[in-house]
Amino acid sequence: MELTEIWFVAIAVLWVGYFVLEGFDFGVGMLLHVMARNDAERQAMLDTIGPVWDGNEVWLITAGGATFAAFPEWYASLFSGFYVPLLLILLALIVRGVAIEYRGKRDSVTWRRWWDVGIAIGSFVPALLWGVAFANIVRGVKLDSHHDYVGTFGDLLNPYALLGGLTTLSLFVTHGAVFVALKTSGEISRRAATLALKTGGVAAVLAVIFLAWTQFHGGGVGTVVLAALAVLSFVAALGAIARGRQGWAFLLSAVAVGVAVICLFAVLYPNVLPSTVNPAYSLTLQNAAATPKTLGIMTRIAAIFLPLVVLYQSWTYWVFRHRISAG
Template identity: 75%
Template sequence: MTLNDVWFVAIAVLWVGYFVLEGFDFGVGMLLPVLPADPTERRVMINTIGPVWDGNEVWLITAGGATFAAFPEWYASLFSGFYLPLLIILVALILRGVAFEYRAKRDSARWKAGWDRCIVAGSFAPALLWGVAFANIVRGVKLDADHEYVGTFWDLLNPYALLGGLVTLTMFVAHGAIFLSLKTTGEIRRRARSLALRTGVVAAALAVLFLGWTQFHGGTAVTAVLAVVAALAWLAALGAIARAREGWSFTLSAVAIGVAVTSLFAVLYPDVLPSTLDPANSLNVQNAASTPMTLGIMTWIAVFFLPLVLLYQSWTYWVFRRRIGVRDIPA
């Protein structure tokens, strides 16, 4: 295994962390209009992710930075070809972050309702478009001999990619509902469990169809095993939430999402961005990578800083591990 392979695996791990952690707070954001019965319960929902949502986004920043440094050709082709959807995601994340910060600046129901809509939209768009983007990466796009994307925006909205977007959307909603059932008390906990079970069944059906489609077009024995493990973990998560075992359910849903993302990277390897025009135009871990010296320096930096980041984020989750309910929200 070369450093090129090591950094492909490292980037895959970063995306797994991002989808597992940011996935549940996207889900919480999208559930704001449907789950709470009153403004106090809505505040409870926001407080469950308040201490962690911005830390979860660090995984995205790190994944983007690692891609830029380790595979600059991959980064350049992605950000030129996927410019519009990535811009929409960026604007949505900015709007969402501003909404979390500004929501409580005025004691006005209308003011808060407006920012709540921004949180919903800022959670919905990335949850859908990340699935569309990753499905296109796995499927391949129109790259010419210079590794330039020569397709259109509408080429990215193919049936396979749209199915991928629906999978991430529904899985994140269910993952968020499971997280809420783990972090809350009272009626909101009960409703979150019920909603997690219903949305989880829909997500399971879509995910099986998507992973089956992926396996049919480019899978191997390894990716087939990963897909089966992801499906079984998701079904076990739904069984656990049905029995009110929220801790096990959240752990299993995180495993299911993580293994599913891993299976996509396993299908992709050794390519990083296949070309549908000519396989010779595809970007892979060799022709898209930085120099060995750059990869070596990055490896030492990662060895030093990654444990610190993991320890800090783990400590944050430990500090804010307690369940909260309406009684914890001041009048």
């Protein structure tokens, strides 16, 4: 395997980590006003992600940094062409982070209510727009011969991309509900499990349609198998949550989200950003990559520090593994 392929796989793994971990953060944030009946329950829901949400965002920062260093052409075309949606995602993440930190700074119902709105909006916008962005990456965008994006913001809001956004949105809501069911006790846990079954049915239908449509953008036997595995894992997660097996439900939900992301990258390979103007203008692993020397240095650094990051974050989850009650 060449270094370009190694880093393509590495970036895919980073996005898998981000969507699996940050996905339930987004879900919890979007469900604050839907599931919690009082301020104590909202605080309990936020406490489930309190020790980990900022660490989960490290996966996004690392994925962006790795793309910039390993595939600078991809990074340049992606961040210029997708400037508006990525800016909206950034602003939403800032609002969400500030809201989580500032919510408890004053003993005021009105104060907390407005910050709760910020958390919900800051979770909704990325959950929707990440799906729109990745769907456009797989589908392809209007790149000219210089790899510059020549389309408009409206071109990014095509039916396939909007379906991708709704799919990630519904998946993250369900993933978050399953996480709350796992991490809390009592009535709020039972309510979360019930909600996960309701939203999970919608998410499963959207995921089937989206992954089936995705196969027309370069899929093969392998991607069909991945898509089927993602759907089956998600259905199994719903079955587990219905039987009260929250641990298995969360694990299977995480597998479903992760495999779905892998499927998108598998369909994309060997391109990193296809051109709908002319296939010859597409960005590929070869014409978007940095020099072999750069990739070699990055590989050695990643081999040393990536395991340390994974070990530290795993330790964090272990320390804060206990259930939380609204009391």
